Amino acid sequence: MLLDGKVPSGPIKEKWDKHRFELKLVNPANKRKFDIIVVGTGLAGGSAAATLGELGYNVKAFCFQDSPRRAHSIAAQGGINAAKNYPNDGDSIWRLFYDTVKGGDFRAREANVYRLAQISNHIIDHCVAQGIPFARDYGGLLANRSFGGAQVSRTFYARGQTGQQLLLGCYSSLMRQVAAGKVTMYPRREMLDVVIVNGHAKGILVRNLITGQLERHAADAVVLATGGYGNVFFLSTNAMGSNVTAAYRAYLKGAFFANPCFTQIHPTCIPVHGTYQSKLTLMSESLRNDGRVWVPQKADDKRPPQQIPENERDYFLERKYPSFGNLVPRDVASRNAKQQCDAGKGVGSTKLAVYLDFADAIKRDGRAVIERKYGNLFEMYEKITGEDPYTTPMMIYPAVHYTMGGLWVDYNLMSNIPGLFVIGEANFSDHGANRLGASALMQGLADGYFVLPYTIGGYLAGTPKLNPATSSPEFEASERAVQAQVNKLLSIKGQRTVDDFHRQLGLIMWEYCGMSRNNAGLEKAKGLIQNLRAEFWQNVTVPGNEKDFNQSLERAGRVADFLEFAELMIIDALERQESCGGHFNEAYQTPENEALRNDEKYCHVAAWEYKGTGKAPELHKEPLVFENVHLTQRSYK
Amino acid sequence: MSKHINLTLKVWRQKNQKEKGHFETISAPDISTEMSFLEMLDVVNEKLTLAGKEPIAFDHDCREGICGMCGAVVNGRPHGALKGTTLCQLHMRHFNDGDTIAIEPFRAMAFKIIKDLTVDRSAFDKIIQAGGYISVNAGGAQDANALPVPQDKAELAMDAAQCIGCGACVAACPNAAAMLFVSAKVSQFALLPQGRPEAARRAIAMVREMDRQGFGNCTNEAECEAECPKQISITNIARLNREFFKASFGSAVK
Numbered sequence: 080m081l082l083d084g085k086v087p088s089g090p091i092k093e094k095w096d097k098h099r100f101e102l103k104l105v106n107p108a109n110k111r112k113f114d115i116i117v118v119g120t121g122l123a124g125g126s127a128a129a130t131l132g133e134l135g136y137n138v139k140a141f142c143f144q145d146s147p148r149r150a151h152s153i154a155a156q157g158g159i160n161a162a163k164n165y166p167n168d169g170d171s172i173w174r175l176f177y178d179t180v181k182g183g184d185f186r187a188r189e190a191n192v193y194r195l196a197q198i199s200n201h202i203i204d205h206c207v208a209q210g211i212p213f214a215r216d217y218g219g220l221l222a223n224r225s226f227g228g229a230q231v232s233r234t235f236y237a238r239g240q241t242g243q244q245l246l247l248g249c250y251s252s253l254m255r256q257v258a259a260g261k262v263t264m265y266p267r268r269e270m271l272d273v274v275i276v277n278g279h280a281k282g283i284l285v286r287n288l289i290t291g292q293l294e295r296h297a298a299d300a301v302v303l304a305t306g307g308y309g310n311v312f313f314l315s316t317n318a319m320g321s322n323v324t325a326a327y328r329a330y331l332k333g334a335f336f337a338n339p340c341f342t343q344i345h346p347t348c349i350p351v352h353g354t355y356q357s358k359l360t361l362m363s364e365s366l367r368n369d370g371r372v373w374v375p376q377k378a379d380d381k382r383p384p385q386q387i388p389e390n391e392r393d394y395f396l397e398r399k400y401p402s403f404g405n406l407v408p409r410d411v412a413s414r415n416a417k418q419q420c421d422a423g424k425g426v427g428s429t430k431l432a433v434y435l436d437f438a439d440a441i442k443r444d445g446r447a448v449i450e451r452k453y454g455n456l457f458e459m460y461e462k463i464t465g466e467d468p469y470t471t472p473m474m475i476y477p478a479v480h481y482t483m484g485g486l487w488v489d490y491n492l493m494s495n496i497p498g499l500f501v502i503g504e505a506n507f508s509d510h511g512a513n514r515l516g517a518s519a520l521m522q523g524l525a526d527g528y529f530v531l532p533y534t535i536g537g538y539l540a541g542t543p544k545l546n547p548a549t550s551s552p553e554f555e556a557s558e559r560a561v562q563a564q565v566n567k568l569l570s571i572k573g574q575r576t577v578d579d580f581h582r583q584l585g586l587i588m589w590e591y592c593g594m595s596r597n598n599a600g601l602e603k604a605k606g607l608i609q610n611l612r613a614e615f616w617q618n619v620t621v622p623g624n625e626k627d628f629n630q631s632l633e634r635a636g637r638v639a640d641f642l643e644f645a646e647l648m649i650i651d652a653l654e655r656q657e658s659c660g661g662h663f664n665e666a667y668q669t670p671e672n673e674a675l676r677n678d679e680k681y682c683h684v685a686a687w688e689y690k691g692t693g694k695a696p697e698l699h700k701e702p703l704v705f706e707n708v709h710l711t712q713r714s715y716k
Numbered sequence: 717m718s719k720h721i722n723l724t725l726k727v728w729r730q731k732n733q734k735e736k737g738h739f740e741t742i743s744a745p746d747i748s749t750e751m752s753f754l755e756m757l758d759v760v761n762e763k764l765t766l767a768g769k770e771p772i773a774f775d776h777d778c779r780e781g782i783c784g785m786c787g788a789v790v791n792g793r794p795h796g797a798l799k800g801t802t803l804c805q806l807h808m809r810h811f812n813d814g815d816t817i818a819i820e821p822f823r824a825m826a827f828k829i830i831k832d833l834t835v836d837r838s839a840f841d842k843i844i845q846a847g848g849y850i851s852v853n854a855g856g857a858q859d860a861n862a863l864p865v866p867q868d869k870a871e872l873a874m875d876a877a878q879c880i881g882c883g884a885c886v887a888a889c890p891n892a893a894a895m896l897f898v899s900a901k902v903s904q905f906a907l908l909p910q911g912r913p914e915a916a917r918r919a920i921a922m923v924r925e926m927d928r929q930g931f932g933n934c935t936n937e938a939e940c941e942a943e944c945p946k947q948i949s950i951t952n953i954a955r956l957n958r959e960f961f962k963a964s965f966g967s968a969v970k
Contacts, residue, residue, distance in 0.1 A: 148784070207857070212873040213873075215867045
């Protein structure tokens with residue numbers, strides 16, 4: 080089946096305006112008759128819930144954390160892009176659109192990306208009005224910096240805590256709606272099922288994480304803003320609680336999962352240092368503005384960095400990509416770091432690291448300037464590693480950071496299940512096979528503040544109202560299935576902990592479905608995952624009981640889903656016999672070891688439909704058409 | 717360089733809000749000094765689980781010091797003794813072989829214990845609901861550069877805005893006051909032109925809600941500033957007091 084993205088007709092610059100006019104409206108007095116569920120309160124979910132409340136809908140917002148202010152958007156460091164062109168350096172909506180399509184290696188939907196670039200400017204206006212303390216120049220106007228994959232400075236930032244400030248802004252707006260009675264907040268709830276009535280998403284089933292009670296919630300539409308699935312690798316820059324469960328359970332109910340193999344490995348993270356390690360910490364990409372990436376020219380050079388003279392260092396990004404230098408896109412930077420380490424030039428005790436050196440920048444600008452720009456990042460590095468990056472070069476290595484794949488949505492951000500909307504990182508639509516830096520915050524807020532609030536109205540106005548009761552057979556069945564799984568997890572009482580399985584799954588995924596992939600490895604991983612999953616259901620131990628605050632049980636449910644979802648990632652990676660962006664199949668590369676696309680066969684979105692336990696999922700394709708940015712081999716030389 | 721140390725933990729165990737809690741002694745042998753404090757707890761929990769015991773319940777999420785979800789009182793200090801550091805970023809290299817470490821939840825009347833080290837901080841959300849926002853709906857804001865903000869003011873606002881809402885200030889205060897938390901949000905908006913129109917209402921409403929939630933009063937102990945992992949200054953409390961008095965005596969807000 081060919082999927083229809085429902086992209087409006089007409090010139091790309093006019094599509095969104097035209098579509099907004101054509102969408103049916105819900106009369107202001109009628110909005111209060113509609114209930115909307117929003118799951119997840121990060122930048123996408125928080126902004127959507129607040130905005131829907133402002134419009135007059137009744138919103139129920141859910142998050143697994145103790146407060147919506149904790150969502151992992153908060154950890155985004157570097158910044159948010161917008162096509163304001165305040166620095167007068169040649170930026171425009173068209174250039175942001177172009178950079179994003181190209182950066183995504185031509186696997187995103189053009190019309191969505193153009194809309195994102197158009198909206199980017201409104202986001203900055205709104206965030207400033209909310210009182211977000213963005214960095215400013217001496218004259219009091221907003222400051223910008225540059226980021227990977229772009230040759231203009233279009234990134235707005237609040238020190239190294241941009242995500243925090245944007246999230247707290249949207250949390251403030253959300254709390255204002257809670258106070259106004261338009262949003263009811265349900266924290267410490269985990270969504271465990273989507274309830275479908277008459278083919279439409281009309282509710283969810285959640286577990287109250289404090290009491291263990293299963294709760295039923297009905298609504299006229301359901302919005303998933305549940306983030307990405309990077310934790311399938313166990314070690315990632317995601318928060319410990321980030322998971323695929325909500326998205327995966329929607330997939331089990333018939334929502335298509337698009338491009339699951341598209342994962343982003345971020346080049347600048349603190350390297351792994353022990354087997355007990357619980358997560359990896361990102362060092363913002365903004366550091367590549369001033370830091371220079373290098374390795375020793377000779378393999379196995381054991382000298383400390385300061386003793387390696389300039390002419391025996393290889394600044395490999397500057398050498399290979401003279402025009403973008405250290406600011407090449409993330410996938411390119413990560414792959415190059417891996418190539419250097421594979422060639423034996425890695426540094427540090429594990430040899431899985433490269434240097435990120437600020438010596439030149441400190442010499443040029445002075446320590447005070449560098450401290451003002453990156454002080455909190457340097458401090459964080461020192462806290463974790465015990466080393467001072469002002470005097471010793473940082474050691475960095477790529478780590479799993481973001482997932483471009485997600486539930487398939489059309490131009491309205493609605494999945495193939497009517498009434499089920501998916502926004503932010505949880506959907507697939509805007510970043511193609513690789514996301515550019517400072518674009519995740521932009522997309523989350525664009526979806527939540529400015530896209531979904533319009534398109535959901537179109538759905539609500541054009542669909543007969545159902546008012547489903549939570550006592551209906553659909554809710555009954557859903558609760559029974561969820562209860563059965565909870566009982567099963569607690570009854571196995573095996574010999575291995577949940578984390579133990581999760582770690583092993585992560586190692587398999589990193590080894591065979593990480594920065595570079597090959598068919599033999601992927602086939603092998605598939606078998607390994609199947610075996611591990613079988614063992615999990617025989618031998619996992621989950622202490623405690625269900626009607627209690629039970630963090631082991633929470634994790635067990637998430638890992639059970641990761642164990643299934645991992646196989647879908649492998650299937651998708653095997654199906655896509657090309658390299659593009661973050662998906663690098665070793666069989667398909669240019670003579671310079673860059674990703675080599677196959678546009679004739681794979682210029683499409685791969686959307687997978689669940690067909691039942693033990694059955695192969697069915698592939699549906701949405702062809703991607705590039706009418707405005709023409710398909711070319713990416714070059715950052 | 718990494719080494720391994722042996723520790724004895726005295727951990728607060730409490731089944732739920734209603735039951736009484738107690739300290740439990742748990743040994744934590746062979747802990748790498750490269751671990752974070754929470755990774756040390758992970759290792760202890762894995763062992764408890766395999767021994768058929770209940771692991772220690774503790775809140776945590778980002779593990780990079782920004783989400784504000786983690787926190788416990790370690791040897792009498794919220795987030796431990798290292799300055800400007802959340803519990804997740806405190807590393808075991810700051811402890812010595814043979815140490816005994818007391819680990820307790822953040823204690824305050826307004827923070828009810830859920831289980832072990834996990835507490836309910838929803839009172840903070842209620843305070844923000846009372847006025848910790850600027851009333852602007854999405855759509856139609858003027859150009860972001862239409863209203864310049866002096867750089868020094870923006871920097872001060874950012875200093876205050878860094879608050880992660882962890883509650884360490886409350887746990888550190890002998891009165892369990894939430895003044896540092898409230899003052900950080902009031903200051904952020906009071907310093908920016910966008911926040912001025914509602915400044916009076918905000919200061920009064922947030923202080924009233926703080927009282928209603930059962931937090932104590934400020935008696936200038938400055939423990940909050942000493943323990944704040946984001947090193948938020950108590951000058952913000954002075955600003956909150958000025959805003960509150962101005963609003964009480966000089967505005968129409970009741």
